[in-house]
Amino acid sequence: MTTIALIGQPNCGKSTLFNQIAGYKSLAANFPGATVTYTKGTTYIDNELVEVIDLPGTYSLSWYDDAEKETVKALFSMDIDVIVNIIDASMLIRSVELTIELMSLEKPMVVALNMMDEASKKGIEIDVQKLEDILGIKVVPIVAKKGKGIKELLASIKQAKKPRKRCVYKKEAEEKITDLSKCMAENLKDTQWPLKLLSIKAIEGFEPCEKAVMETSCAEMLTKIKKDLDDGMVIINQRHALCMNIFEQSSQVKKTRKKSVESYFDDILMHPIFGYIAMIAIFAGIFYTVFQGGVPIENLVMGLFGDIDSYLSLVIHNQLAFLIAKGAVDGIGAATGIALPYLLPFLFIISFLEDVGYLPRIAYLMDSTMHKMGIHGTSVIPFVAGYGCSVPAIMATRILKSKKEKYITAFLASIVPCSARTTVIMGLAGYFLGYWYVIGLYAFNLLVVLISGMILKKLLPGISPEMIIDIPPYRLPSIKTLLLKTWQKVKDFVYLAVPMLIIGSVILTLISYYHLDIYINDIFKPILHDFLGLPSALGVVLIFGILKKELTLIMLYQALGLSSIAMVSSVMTHTQMLTFTVFVIFYIPCVATIAAINREIGIKGSVFITVGTTVLALVIAYMTKIIFLAL
Amino acid sequence: MRLTEAETNKTYRVVAIEGGCHAKDRLIKLGLLPGVEIQVKRKAPLRGPFMVTLNDSDIVIGRGIASKIEVRPVV
Numbered sequence: 278m279t280t281i282a283l284i285g286q287p288n289c290g291k292s293t294l295f296n297q298i299a300g301y302k303s304l305a306a307n308f309p310g311a312t313v314t315y316t317k318g319t320t321y322i323d324n325e326l327v328e329v330i331d332l333p334g335t336y337s338l339s340w341y342d343d344a345e346k347e348t349v350k351a352l353f354s355m356d357i358d359v360i361v362n363i364i365d366a367s368m369l370i371r372s373v374e375l376t377i378e379l380m381s382l383e384k385p386m387v388v389a390l391n392m393m394d395e396a397s398k399k400g401i402e403i404d405v406q407k408l409e410d411i412l413g414i415k416v417v418p419i420v421a422k423k424g425k426g427i428k429e430l431l432a433s434i435k436q437a438k439k440p441r442k443r444c445v446y447k448k449e450a451e452e453k454i455t456d457l458s459k460c461m462a463e464n465l466k467d468t469q470w471p472l473k474l475l476s477i478k479a480i481e482g483f484e485p486c487e488k489a490v491m492e493t494s495c496a497e498m499l500t501k502i503k504k505d506l507d508d509g510m511v512i513i514n515q516r517h518a519l520c521m522n523i524f525e526q527s528s529q530v531k532k533t534r535k536k537s538v539e540s541y542f543d544d545i546l547m548h549p550i551f552g553y554i555a556m557i558a559i560f561a562g563i564f565y566t567v568f569q570g571g572v573p574i575e576n577l578v579m580g581l582f583g584d585i586d587s588y589l590s591l592v593i594h595n596q597l598a599f600l601i602a603k604g605a606v607d608g609i610g611a612a613t614g615i616a617l618p619y620l621l622p623f624l625f626i627i628s629f630l631e632d633v634g635y636l637p638r639i640a641y642l643m644d645s646t647m648h649k650m651g652i653h654g655t656s657v658i659p660f661v662a663g664y665g666c667s668v669p670a671i672m673a674t675r676i677l678k679s680k681k682e683k684y685i686t687a688f689l690a691s692i693v694p695c696s697a698r699t700t701v702i703m704g705l706a707g708y709f710l711g712y713w714y715v716i717g718l719y720a721f722n723l724l725v726v727l728i729s730g731m732i733l734k735k736l737l738p739g740i741s742p743e744m745i746i747d748i749p750p751y752r753l754p755s756i757k758t759l760l761l762k763t764w765q766k767v768k769d770f771v772y773l774a775v776p777m778l779i780i781g782s783v784i785l786t787l788i789s790y791y792h793l794d795i796y797i798n799d800i801f802k803p804i805l806h807d808f809l810g811l812p813s814a815l816g817v818v819l820i821f822g823i824l825k826k827e828l829t830l831i832m833l834y835q836a837l838g839l840s841s842i843a844m845v846s847s848v849m850t851h852t853q854m855l856t857f858t859v860f861v862i863f864y865i866p867c868v869a870t871i872a873a874i875n876r877e878i879g880i881k882g883s884v885f886i887t888v889g890t891t892v893l894a895l896v897i898a899y900m901t902k903i904i905f906l907a908l
Numbered sequence: 909m910r911l912t913e914a915e916t917n918k919t920y921r922v923v924a925i926e927g928g929c930h931a932k933d934r935l936i937k938l939g940l941l942p943g944v945e946i947q948v949k950r951k952a953p954l955r956g957p958f959m960v961t962l963n964d965s966d967i968v969i970g971r972g973i974a975s976k977i978e979v980r981p982v983v
Binding site for chain 2: 336337339341367368369370371374399481482483510513514517539543547549550637640641642644645646648653654742743744745746747748
């Protein structure tokens with residue numbers, strides 16, 4: 278099977294193109310680095326099945342973060358037949374840098390020139406034919422968002438040729454590069470890097486490449502070449518000059534006097550004062566809408582499942598069979614009661630913010646605050662994602678550069694209340710104590726995040742390099758893309774959480790049927806009852822909460838032996854409810870999150886975060902108890 | 909002078925970039941390299957980052973990185 282790889286710089290519309298070609302499986306976001314793992318898909322070109330791989334965006338083949346490293350590794354290790362290089366027409370100079378690097382791989386290649394509409398908005402008109410002639414590669418203009426030019430692109434992929442050889446650098450530099458790659462050919466046998474590219478990167482001082490050369494007998498040669506070529510600046514400048522030249526020859530720029538839409542929006546959204554006000558207003562608005570709108574839907578869903586329960590009690594007469602059926606129904610009810618009213622709308626809005634291009638602007642605003650926690654503005658993406666679900670939040674730490682930054686961000690993102698924990702906040706604190714408590718809990722959570730971050734910054738060794746981030750233009754995403762993206766995010770919840778909820782709910786019913794809960798609760802009694810002053814029946818609830826936080830609320834009233842959530846106030850005091858809510862917000866991340874942490878920052882990190890959050894939860898919950906009992 | 913001392917909405921030419929290898933590489937990839945003209949569009953408050961405009965795009969860079977970029981005003 279023919280394999281084609283889509284490669285482009287972040288934000289060039291690569292994932293959108295992938296969705297157009299291979300059917301709605303890849304994520305697109307107007308945030309640099311949205312695709313953190315590569316996605317595979319298949320499509321037909323003239324009745325022939327081809328495999329399409331969407332690689333994370335990369336500015337060049339010398340990586341800066343783990344997401345880019347992934348791309349380069351995949352590119353070299355996979356058997357790729359055709360490279361499709363997607364170029365953002367409105368940023369031609371920068372994009373062509375990557376194109377030139379890709380050309381040195383000497384594989385059949387096609388350039389997809391995307392976002393021509395944005396280019397012309399900027400006053401840039403590109404002569405496609407001329408660009409094609411200069412590059413020596415087939416160039417196909419497309420509008421990925423609208424699916425324009427896709428047919429032509431697929432046809433050209435089939436006939437893709439290797440790029441015509443061309444000299445990128447001046448004779449002197451070119452000779453030196455050739456010398457070094459010849460030397461490396463004799464000395465280095467085991468590498469996936471094309472030797473010419475390896476040599477260029479080594480001269481430019483890209484660490485992994487430089488190291489590879491320095492370990493061979495070509496080390497001396499490299500040192501000399503670097504000295505001759507001003508530490509590689511000579512070739513960097515020559516390549517940049519070539520890119521400028523390509524741009525000037527193929528494009529005409531009309532200076533538009535008109536102030537762009539971006540600057541109008543940015544004048545407010547990135548304003549030193551109004552920017553923050555706007556940001557707080559936007560997020561407050563989102564939470565208010567989602568949860569105000571969500572409560573009636575949740576009640577409706579819960580009512581419906583309550584009716585099913587009472588129907589079951591009439592139909593099934595065997596006590597055990599009834600309990601199992603009720604457990605299963607309640608599990609589905611809990612899942613629907615969270616996903617439908619809260620998770621779905623929230624993820625939809627987050628997708629919208631991503632695609633519109635607002636998130637990098639928050640990164641700019643929040644950078645200096647983030648510095649106090651030893652991280653940078655870039656970390657806002659995991660944080661914001663964390664309010665939906667912790668798993669994608671942890672996955673997003675891949676766009677961060679240093680280990681320290683990843684560690685801190687993963688820790689903090691996992692104590693941000695996800696939508697499952699939000700239902701506990703809403704269901705307990707919101708329902709019984711009032712909405713001011715909900716706002717208070719969110720503000721308190723942010724305060725804990727800030728303080729924890731400041732402590733972690735001191736505790737963890739290492740430095741965090743600073744932020745360099747691309748500010749994309751505002752883009753209006755299509756509803757179709759947004760829905761697909763929301764589905765992509767909600768899918769994990771449906772496939773992983775729903776079975777877990779049903780099984781968990783059934784097991785809990787069985788545990789109480791056979792009176793096993795007494796033993797479990799006895800183990801946790803010293804902590805829950807004696808230390809936090811909570812009913813010891815909650816031990817089981819918290820254990821299941823580790824499996825899935827969504828279970829917490831429904832299991833709470835089941836474990837207390839109540840028929841509905843509204844009766845909780847008859848057995849729990851307000852202080853107990855608040856203590857319990859606080860504990861649930863901060864304690865151990867759910868199993869899926871722990872697995873994600875394990876994958877992103879290793880076993881040590883996941884143990885550290887699990888233990889750390891538990892200690893944090895115990896301390897804060899205890900303080901809550903003491904303070905509110907004193908009031 | 910350093911980019912940190914630059915005034916907003918004035919044009920400067922990059923003279924040199926010192927400092928961390930990686931940051932330098934990324935800056936070059938984004939088109940910020942010696943010889944290029946740039947403008948500081950915005951500065952975030954509280955010692956926050958800088959938003960600079962290059963020939964075809966806007967990028968945000970941390971203040972620490974900005975302090976390592978040597979610029980000269982274009983007259």
